[in-house]
Amino acid sequence: MSAEDTLLYLDGVSVSFDGFRALNSLSLIIEPGEMRAIIGPNGAGKTTMMDVITGKTRPDTGTILFEGGTDLTALREAGIANLGIGRKFQRPTVFEMHTVWDNLELALKAPRRPLKTLTYSATRDDRARIEEILDITGLSPKRDRQAGSLSHGEKQWLEIGMLLAQDPKLLLVDEPVAGMTDAETEQTARLLKDIAGKHSVIVVEHDMAFVRELGVKVTVLHEGSVLAEGSLDAVSANQQVVDVYLGR
Template sequence: MTEIPVKIPAEPKSAPKAPPKHAPVPSARKDTLLYLDGVSRSFDGFKAINELSFVLMKGEMRAIIGPNGAGKTTMMDIITGKTRPDKGDVFFMGDVDLTKHDEPTIAQMGIGRKFQKPTVFETQTVADNLLLSLKGERRGIPALFYRSNKPDRQRIDEILEVIRLERRRNELAAFLSHGQKQWLEIGMLLAQDPKLLLVDEPVAGMTDAETEETARLLRDIAVDHSVVVVEHDMGFVRDLGVKVTCLHEGHVLSEGSLDHVSADPQVIEVYLGR
């Protein structure tokens, strides 16, 4: 009896797996708030940022020091979307590629920036400056229909306490001292509920007493926010008591405690010894 061969049907090919909607975050930046790797930026042949790598963890405050032209401002311009890097990675909250977003979008994501010179509404009261800055639409047509509410008033009270201006709430901002205007602008940033504050030379032009109080103010803020402070005043940096990064020629020259960085021969040569 002749056997009839039985044809076994081939197993159906499995459908190709769809790629994940979001690629897994590399472990190197998984728990970071801010992650810069190999970032460079040139202007007319001058490398303002040169293979810069910088990592800020969630809840951390960091001080940035370095000589003029070290790349501190350009670094903050890149983080906030004002300037695009020529190359390198810039990530926020682990997986948000900041190089693909513009300044307004990055600000809405939770990155607030304070420039060296305070910019406040001098013809408005201290409290109204904060009200205008609260997260949400407060300008244009929506402002015409805005009505004060309890949550907004409570938030303003909280910020006034943090920035040491409770007793000046009903005074015009024009009558504040230079240092108090700096505090008010920091408060205006806080009103936007940022995840990260970039603060540029906050104590320039302040009295010694204001400088000491600003260090305490920023330490208070750092309890609930991540903060990057650019500053030249080494006494102020010491009062902050945080990790220090020294930039030079667009890259990290030294990093660690202030004592460690201050003792670095390269830092002494290019910055502290001047």
């Protein structure tokens, strides 16, 4: 498959910190509209992979292309985000001093330059969109609350809501259900599946039950490169994967 038809194309990406190879010639392809789960033991390079895609970390070597042509390694975080790549962090990071509404308004797709934001005022469409997201995430009653006062789960949802407001082509979601109750986990899975229809999604997760619930193609990372790829059942049967997970 050629790079042109892909949404995200990683080839031979390596990163090392002080001699430690966090990514070791990692190659990965995401197709438009695809949802992909990434699993792997601690230190497999999952978060670092997110970092290099979103521009937080610059790879030492390798190619990262978006929509077949744009070289992501040449861009900084904001530029990459504006191409349409959204990211949700492992620990929920929302703007705690702002209200729920303001958090969504900041994330909402709109011109990002300072002078534009200085004179910005929400249009009817903007407000409608924010209302819609508030409904989807169930945060409508708390729209005027400061985000800092939300519960852990609500913050996760708000962050997913912010991703929706951003309307990215590709979403990177880092452990969205860590610390959630079973009911919340289920709801989150449903929400992500809804999103997957219109967007491509990469989910990094430890929780196998959650991954199974998503029912998508799985990539197993180990020591900074891809160990196996396929359905969850297929990779679960893979002897190498079993060895890695059982630490043999």
